[in-house]
Amino acid sequence: MRVISGTARGRKLKEPEGYSTRPTTDMVKESIFNIIQFDIEGRRVLDLFAGTGQLGIEALSRGALNAVFVDESNEAIKLVKENVKILGFEDKATITRGDAAAFLRQGGSFDIIFLDPPYDSGLMEKAVNNIFEFDMLKENGIIICETNVERQLPEAILPYIKGKEYKYGKIKVALYSKNSQSKQAIR
16 A cells, blocks of 8 residues: 555555455555546545545645544554654644544535445445535535445435446445536536
């Protein structure tokens, strides 16, 4: 597992031991960042269900203003802290141990939100619906959802728009955006 591009390009990240955390593959991560490459610089990022923190870290490497990492696992939070420190992003990172739903209820506003919960947990649907309910995405912001290809994701509620879905073997990446002026799907 490595940082693909930006200021930390090629740097290795610490990986979890065992199978309690399922990191995004480099191929899927590269595809995600190819899709959103022009939407990262200077943006505020939320890496919910952070795991190793690699999605938020990749965004920081590519010029995101800051990133908030949230995970309920002590082991995951320890990994995120180590990876952020190794790459020197401590001043741009806020790392929170806690339940995703509780974090979302606190509110906040982000330009990019990464959602990659355990695939069969039902947490994806809850997180997406909470983001809609608490209106946590800034105008023209993007939600990136990674799940298994069979998972049906919630329909968008205006001003949120459900965008294109991309399939990579057994993995699906789906996008939502917020645009009060348009009803067109993104990307």
